[in-house]
Amino acid sequence: MASPASGPQSVDRALEILDAVADAPGPVGAKALARQLGCSLSTVYHLLGPLTTRGHLLRTGEGYAPGPRAVALHRSFQRHLGLGPQLAEVLPRLRRATGAQAYVTAYRDGRIVMLDSTVPVTDSEHPFVPGPESRAHATAHGKALLAALPRTARRRYLAEHGMARFTDRTITAADRFEAEVERVRGRGYAVSVGEADPAYTCLAATLAVQSSQGVVHALSLSLPTTDFRRRHGELRAALVRAAGS
Template sequence: MSTSPIGPQSVDRALAILDAVADADRPVRAKTLARTLGCALSTVYHLTGPLVARGHLVRTPEGYAPGPRVPALHRAYQRHHGLGGPVAELLGHLRRTAGAEAYFTAYRDGRITVVDTTAPVTETTHPFAPGPEPRAHATAHGKALLAELPRAARRRYLDDHGMARFTDRTITSPERFEAELARVRERGFAVSVGEADPAYTCLATALPAVPGHARRPSGGGSGAVHALSVSLPTADFRRRHGELRAALARAVPLFTAALPYPPDAP
């Protein structure tokens, strides 16, 4: 069997189909998928058959769309990060008390992900959606999480993901970024003022660890760190940053107690 740089070609192409459909705003036709993957139309039909049968995709008259299995996978991902009913309710409580959209984010095994958010999935103006976070160095939650990593793991993360410039405020120098993370550790919170999106500012703090999820992952990047964050229009941040910090500080012990394994559990 031929292989791609990251696995068997058929598996890689099936996953590429899922990514293409997930990233699209509307159903994707098979011909479009074939052009995207650079393969024959018959290959697309061959690969989408099992995906449809398993519920990962649905085939509509307009093309392929995410299937009914997708929400269950997302709930499973949240569950593995301890984001059950009580934690999800607390995220909504943080949204109400802070008056800003709230986020639960995670670093695990070399990736940073927005696990859940209070922003409606149909609201496209908010720049931080659930899923992989490609702009971690430019976001408050990314800074809060990266500040908790050993230097070797952090360098590996930045080497793998880069430090792209998104606005004129984005920090793209590794030396400046290390200095920024030192300030995050000193203050206990991170802030990004228009670094990922010029219209939005975010504030974040890392959560204490739970057993089985190392607070400071090993140099190899194993283990997990979680963070809480809020975002709001940059124009509103300067007059509200004090109350946002206070809301985050009050939320941390509530989230810690609601996680499946409190930090002091045996």
């Protein structure tokens, strides 16, 4: 008798379960997972077993939640993208110096990912959180990283990921973005005023010393646009100083 899910299909289902639990605001029950994935309850239980045994999920009284293995995977991911102790320590210092939220973002092999930030993990409403970046053309850290790439690599990235409009300020045309890249290179930092989120302004600069293996890092700050207008000089100076240290 065939198992509820086997081979590649079982891998896809297991990953769908992990994604569903990770994206949920709280623990998720097996029946809710079955409904969400459109599969049988027996299939879900068949896959929940090894996921919990290996520590990827944790079974609680309210349902399933991310397990302790998620922490190790996250730290390994950060390490592989060059987030060492020295770089991680820059963020809290920048936060204390500016009062703005600070971030470190990386580009490698056609992907941009925010590796870490000073935003509290309890702040689920903040528009900029660690993880894959789908708004690179509209964020300061995305602009800074893309400006550091050769033109062909930058054009390829934009063609693959698109240039969606998030606000009326978002740059959605490739020629306008190239003009923006020239401005970023000329002044040594990038700015996004309400382009990814209408209420926030971001500043970013690539690190003076980059890691090997084709990884490029950027430091960035974000704060309400109303605060940026009166503090842009000091914020820019603090950011450029931190990125060049």
